[in-house]
Amino acid sequence: MIAKLNIEAELNGPQLRAVTAIEGPVLIIAGAGSGKTRVITYRIAHMLEKGIPQSSILALTFTNKAAREMESRVKELTGKKLQALTVSTFHAFGVKVLREEIETLGYRKNFSIYDESDQNKLVKECLRDCKISSDGVDLYNLQQLFSNIKIGRLEWGTADGSGRFADTVWRPVYDEYQNSLKIYNALDFDDLLTAPIQLFEEHPEILGKYRQKYRYIMVDEFQDTSLIQYRLMKLLANKGNEKANICVVGDDDQSIYSWRGASYENLIRFEKDFPGTLEIKLEQNYRSTTTILEAANGVISNNTNRKEKKLWSGMDGGKPIELFYPINESAEAEFIAEQIKKMRFEDRLKFDDFGVLIRTNNQIDVIEEAFLGENIPCKISGGKSFFDREEIKDILSYLRVVANPDDDVNLLRIINTPRRGIGKASISSISEIAKRNRSSLWESLGRWQLAKDHGQESLFQEHSTEAKGRGFPPEHSKGEIGGFISLIEGLRENMLGKRDLSAKVKAMVETINYWGHLITEYNKDEKKAHWKYANITYLIQMIENWENDPDNLDKSLYAYLNRISLLGRADGDGEADKGKVSLMTIHASKGLEFPVVFIAGAEDGIIPHERSIEDGPGQDSFDPIEEERRLFYVAITRARDKLYITSCQQRKRRQDVITRVPSPFLQEIPAHLIWYHEKEKEPDAQATENFFARMKEQFN
Numbered sequence: 001m002i003a004k005l006n007i008e009a010e011l012n013g014p015q016l017r018a019v020t021a022i023e024g025p026v027l028i029i030a031g032a033g034s035g036k037t038r039v040i041t042y043r044i045a046h047m048l049e050k051g052i053p054q055s056s057i058l059a060l061t062f063t064n065k066a067a068r069e070m071e072s073r074v075k076e077l078t079g080k081k082l083q084a085l086t087v088s089t090f091h092a093f094g095v096k097v098l099r100e101e102i103e104t105l106g107y108r109k110n111f112s113i114y115d116e117s118d119q120n121k122l123v124k125e126c127l128r129d130c131k132i133s134s135d136g137v138d139l140y141n142l143q144q145l146f147s148n149i150k151i152g153r154l155e156w157g158t159a160d161g162s163g164r165f166a167d168t169v170w171r172p173v174y175d176e177y178q179n180s181l182k183i184y185n186a187l188d189f190d191d192l193l194t195a196p197i198q199l200f201e202e203h204p205e206i207l208g209k210y211r212q213k214y215r216y217i218m219v220d221e222f223q224d225t226s227l228i229q230y231r232l233m234k235l236l237a238n239k240g241n242e243k244a245n246i247c248v249v250g251d252d253d254q255s256i257y258s259w260r261g262a263s264y265e266n267l268i269r270f271e272k273d274f275p276g277t278l279e280i281k282l283e284q285n286y287r288s289t290t291t292i293l294e295a296a297n298g299v300i301s302n303n304t305n306r307k308e309k310k311l312w313s314g315m316d317g318g319k320p321i322e323l324f325y326p327i328n329e330s331a332e333a334e335f336i337a338e339q340i341k342k343m344r345f346e347d348r349l350k351f352d353d354f355g356v357l358i359r360t361n362n363q364i365d366v367i368e369e370a371f372l373g374e375n376i377p378c379k380i381s382g383g384k385s386f387f388d389r390e391e392i393k394d395i396l397s398y399l400r401v402v403a404n405p406d407d408d409v410n411l412l413r414i415i416n417t418p419r420r421g422i423g424k425a426s427i428s429s430i431s432e433i434a435k436r437n438r439s440s441l442w443e444s445l446g447r448w449q450l451a452k453d454h455g456q457e458s459l460f461q462e463h464s465t466e467a468k469g470r471g472f473p474p475e476h477s478k479g480e481i482g483g484f485i486s487l488i489e490g491l492r493e494n495m496l497g498k499r500d501l502s503a504k505v506k507a508m509v510e511t512i513n514y515w516g517h518l519i520t521e522y523n524k525d526e527k528k529a530h531w532k533y534a535n536i537t538y539l540i541q542m543i544e545n546w547e548n549d550p551d552n553l554d555k556s557l558y559a560y561l562n563r564i565s566l567l568g569r570a571d572g573d574g575e576a577d578k579g580k581v582s583l584m585t586i587h588a589s590k591g592l593e594f595p596v597v598f599i600a601g602a603e604d605g606i607i608p609h610e611r612s613i614e615d616g617p618g619q620d621s622f623d624p625i626e627e628e629r630r631l632f633y634v635a636i637t638r639a640r641d642k643l644y645i646t647s648c649q650q651r652k653r654r655q656d657v658i659t660r661v662p663s664p665f666l667q668e669i670p671a672h673l674i675w676y677h678e679k680e681k682e683p684d685a686q687a688t689e690n691f692f693a694r695m696k697e698q699f700n
């Protein structure tokens with residue numbers, strides 16, 4: 001039996017007001033742990049209870065994981081099956097719209113989604129096509145530039161507030177990039193937002209349909225929405241003369257994505273764009289002990305650029321924050337592992353009660369290793385993902401090509417992996433023909449095959465002068481190219497159904513003889529080959545888990561690829577994290593909470609990050625140090641009962657060992673809340689004093 005939803009008993013006054021104000025715009029700016037996410041969850045449940053159809057509700061979250069959690073909470077609260085409710089990230093929402101409507105923009109529905117590394121390859125290819133050497137070109141910056149152009153933050157020949165200049169020499173490369181995406185029937189991440197906007201702006205009838213459909217919109221973590229996300233949201237929510245039913249919640253103190261173009265000025269913009277907004281303040285924190293909250297407030301109050309808020313905890317003082325000053329990162333990792341083992345035993349905590357937060361990805365390895373050594377199961381998110389491994393990418397490239405053979409970037413990855421005798425020369429002559437015809441490689445291959453089957457191969461070659469000169473395809477690889485075409489066609493026939501995807505992927509891995517490929521590639525290191533193959537087995541297992549999930553209604557290859565493409569860094573590998581310690585970047589920890597939190601590497605140069613120290617305040621109001629302080633605030637406020645902070649005295653950096661200094665943010669935590677942790681000894685107030693005295697010296 002599901003208990004009836006009792007919102008009065010489970011919400012405080014202001015929360016209740018926010019949950020029941022379902023008509024008209026609502027804005028909630030409130031501190032960490034004050035129940036913002038809870039408000040959105042209960043609002044949805046309340047709406048469903050009132051008989052508002054699931055299909056009219058759209059809730060936008062920051063990560064896929066947060067979306068899944070919210071959905072399962074709503075399910076718990078209402079006892080309803082959720083089949084038509086949309087809870088997703090902005091990007092996943094974009095995909096949902098595009099899978100329905102993209103043909104209007106001249107794409108096909110089986111479009112590929114390019115991640116950063118696909119994008120990187122494509123940019124390189126475009127540089128080559130524009131006869132610009134990629135030596136000395138900062139590809140990351142170039143990708144950023146393209147992104148800024150695409151989302152309208154920069155225009156060619158102009159500069160933005162922080163001095164970035166959009167040099168017109170890159171314009172032809174950008175145009176080539178755009179054209180190629182179109183030919184490959186592929187979209188990059190920005191397109192997932194800009195294409196729906198274009199669709200809505202150019203086709204009022206489509207916009208009208210979606211406005212009509214989503215009558216109730218909610219956005220969590222609103223402080224980190226980008227301008228382009230804001231535009232999309234505004235387009236949907238604004239319904240002409242009618243009042244918009246939109247509720248956004250956020251915390252300016254937790255805005256940590258400015259570097260990615262998020263703008264908490266959206267908070268200010270919102271009030272202007274949605275007149276008559278009901279503003280609600282939430283001031284009680286339900287997450288953390290008074291000690292943790294006081295520490296967090298002590299830190300964040302040093303930021304000048306913020307909305308002052310009151311935030312209090314109804315809980316008692318709780319345990320002191322423990323500070324540990326290990327000799328180096330190995331000692332730090334060992335300390336964390338030991339504490340976890342000890343607390344699990346003494347306080348009967350579970351592994352998933354612990355969160356270990358780091359500022360930078362390169363802190364992951366040492367800690368992961370220590371956990372492995374101590375048999376502590378852990379789940380990593382925010383770092384290098386499982387899906388970035390070479391062997392996994394190979395298999396996923398196959399799946400992408402099966403779904404969308406026009407996807408040149410992925411086709412090029414697999415056309416000769418495993419090696420099948422299609423050499424560089426063949427590939428480049430096919431590419432030339434394809435470029436000339438402004439078609440994808442696959443299409444060109446198909447035309448060649450057709451001509452050949454009709455005995456008109458020479459005719460096909462005549463159309464492509466360059467290829468004629470070279471002879472396409474080279475005589476010796478004709479058979480191999482033909483074989484590749486039939487391989488992909490066979491896989492397409494087999495794999496595009498709605499069932500048994502994991503079994504089909506398994507069969508595919510065998511068909512292409514990937515194991516043979518690994519053995520040849522790693523003939524000197526068989527262990528590595530085995531390890532890589534084990535990863536593929538794990539991938540197949542993951543697909544099977546996904547298939548068997550009762551909430552998963554669409555089990556097609558397309559649905560799987562969508563899901564994988566949209567997994568953000570913060571989502572980890574999308575597998576359940578029950579029974580595991582979470583090891584994650586602070587960025588990935590947004591919105592989460594753990595009974596026990598470790599902040600590792602609280603050192604000057606890590607947090608605040610050295611890059612932000614070098615950069616100094618920008619020309620616009622953005623101050624990188626303040627952003628780092630917000631990050632530190634986010635980290636502290638993830639803790640419910642107990643917070644550990646560690647700061648190493650030395651740290652290895654490439655070959656050298658360098659001396660480290662504690663983060664200046666530590667001084668901003670009121671000293672009486674901290675205990676200096678000395679191994680094997682009771683926490684000692686004198687040691688804390690000494691520690692701070694030493695720190696002061698270092699900073700003077």
Ligand code: ATP
Pocket residue numbers: 010011012015030031032033034035036037038039251254285286287590591592593637
């Ligand atoms: P963040 O800013 O970190 O995203 P938040 O404002 O979204 O935090 P929630 O995650 O919604 O806060 O809530 C923090 C914790 O407090 C959760 O465990 C939530 O269930 C609990 N909580 C919030 N409001 C109440 C309440 N009225 N009664 C009991 N528990 C509450």
Ligand code: MG
Pocket residue numbers: 036037038220591
């Ligand atoms: Mg939240």
